[in-house]
Amino acid sequence: MKKQKQVLSSGTVEMYFDAAFNQLTKLVDKKNAVIVTDENIFSKHRSKFKNWNVITLKPGEQYKIQLTADAIIDQLIEFQADRSTTLIGVGGGVITDLTGYVASIFMRGIRFGFVPTTLLAMVDASIGGKNGVDVGAYKNLVGSIRQPAFLLYDYGFLNTLPDMEWSNGFAEIIKHACIFDARMFDELKKHSLGRIKKEKKLLAYIVEKNVALKLAVVKKDEFEKGDRRLLNFGHTLGHALETQYDLTHGQAVALGMVFAAWLSEKILGLKKSSEIIQVLGQYKLPTFASFDTDRVFTILVMDKKRVSNTMHFILLDRIGKGVVHPMKINQLQKYVSTYTQLNK
Ligand code: GLY
Numbered sequence: 001m002k003k004q005k006q007v008l009s010s011g012t013v014e015m016y017f018d019a020a021f022n023q024l025t026k027l028v029d030k031k032n033a034v035i036v037t038d039e040n041i042f043s044k045h046r047s048k049f050k051n052w053n054v055i056t057l058k059p060g061e062q063y064k065i066q067l068t069a070d071a072i073i074d075q076l077i078e079f080q081a082d083r084s085t086t087l088i089g090v091g092g093g094v095i096t097d098l099t100g101y102v103a104s105i106f107m108r109g110i111r112f113g114f115v116p117t118t119l120l121a122m123v124d125a126s127i128g129g130k131n132g133v134d135v136g137a138y139k140n141l142v143g144s145i146r147q148p149a150f151l152l153y154d155y156g157f158l159n160t161l162p163d164m165e166w167s168n169g170f171a172e173i174i175k176h177a178c179i180f181d182a183r184m185f186d187e188l189k190k191h192s193l194g195r196i197k198k199e200k201k202l203l204a205y206i207v208e209k210n211v212a213l214k215l216a217v218v219k220k221d222e223f224e225k226g227d228r229r230l231l232n233f234g235h236t237l238g239h240a241l242e243t244q245y246d247l248t249h250g251q252a253v254a255l256g257m258v259f260a261a262w263l264s265e266k267i268l269g270l271k272k273s274s275e276i277i278q279v280l281g282q283y284k285l286p287t288f289a290s291f292d293t294d295r296v297f298t299i300l301v302m303d304k305k306r307v308s309n310t311m312h313f314i315l316l317d318r319i320g321k322g323v324v325h326p327m328k329i330n331q332l333q334k335y336v337s338t339y340t341q342l343n344k
Pocket of ligand 1: 124125126127128129130131
C-alpha cells in the first residue's frame with residue numbers, strides 16, 4: 001500500500017494506492033464505521049463486507065436523489081451512528097456522491113472516506129470533494145464541497161468492470177489530457193483499451209497520474225472560482241445530453257467534448273480537433289450525435305456554470321491547454337443550433 005497526502009483548505013486527503021480492501025481496518029474502527037454501497041457491488045464482493053455495518057442501495061443514477069439520502073440517514077439512526085462514526089462509500093460515482101453528501105449533513109458533518117470501485121470513480125468522482133444529489137433533470141443541483149479523509153484504491157475491483165464502465169472512465173481521462181497534459185494525450189493515442197486492461201502497472205500509472213492532475217487543480221481552486229472550472233470540459237452539453245437521452249456519463253461527456261472541440265476550432269482556432277475524435281473512438285466512446293437543440297438547451301441553461309446570461313464554457317487553446325471562455329447564452333445557443341444542423 002502506497003500512501004500519499006494532499007492538504008486542501010477544507011481538509012487533508014490521504015490516498016492509499018495499490019491497496020487491498022481489507023486494509024480499510026487500518027484506517028477506521030470497523031465497529032464505528034458504516035459502509036454505503038450498492039446491491040451490485042455487495043453481491044459481487046459479499047465476503048469483503050463480513051462483519052461491517054453496511055447500507056446497501058439500489059444501483060443507478062436515478063437513485064442519486066434526496067429520498068435516498070434520507071433513507072441513508074434513517075439507517076444511520078438505526079445503527080446508532082454518532083459524530084465519531086466514519087462513513088465509507090464503496091462504489092462508483094453515485095455512491096461516492098451520496099456518501100459524501102450524507103456525511104456532510106449528518107450531525108452537521110462526520111468523517112468519511114471512499115473506496116472507488118469503477119475507473120471513473122477512481123480518476124474523477126471520488127476526488128475533489130464535490131458531492132450531492134440530482135433534482136429532477138438537473139444534475140448535482142444540491143450538495144456541498146467537503147473532502148474525504150481518505151481514498152483507498154483496490155485495483156482488484158476493476159477485474160469485474162464491464163466494458164462500458166472502462167469507456168466511462170476513459171472519457172474523464174481523455175478530458176484531463178485535453179485540458180492539462182498534451183504528453184498524456186500522446187500516450188493515450190499510443191495505447192489501447194485492451195493493453196491497459198491487461199497491463200496492471202500501466203493502469204496504475206494512468207490512475208495515479210489522473211488523480212494527481214485532478215487534485216492539483218482542486219488544490220489550487222477548491223471552490224471553483226477559477227481553474228477548477230476547466231474540469232467541466234465537455235460537461236456543459238454532456239450533462240444536458242445525459243439527462244435527455246439514454247447515454248452513460250462517459251458517452252455524454254465524449255459528445256460534449258467533440259462539440260467543445262468544434263467550438264474551440266471556430267472561436268480559438270484549435271488545430272487537430274480530429275485527434276480528439278480519434279482518441280475518443282479508440283476508447284470506444286461515441287463522437288457523433290444528432291439531437292434536439294431546444295430540448296437540450298432547456299436543461300443546459302440551468303448549468304451551474306451559468307451566471308446570469310453568461311456561461312463559462314470550457315474550450316481548448318490547444319490539446320493540453322483548456323481555457324475558460326465566457327459566452328452569452330444566446331451566442332452559445334446559436335452555435336449549438338449550427339452544430340446540430342451540421343450533424344443532421
Ligand atoms: N466529487 C467530484 C468532484 O469533486 O469533482
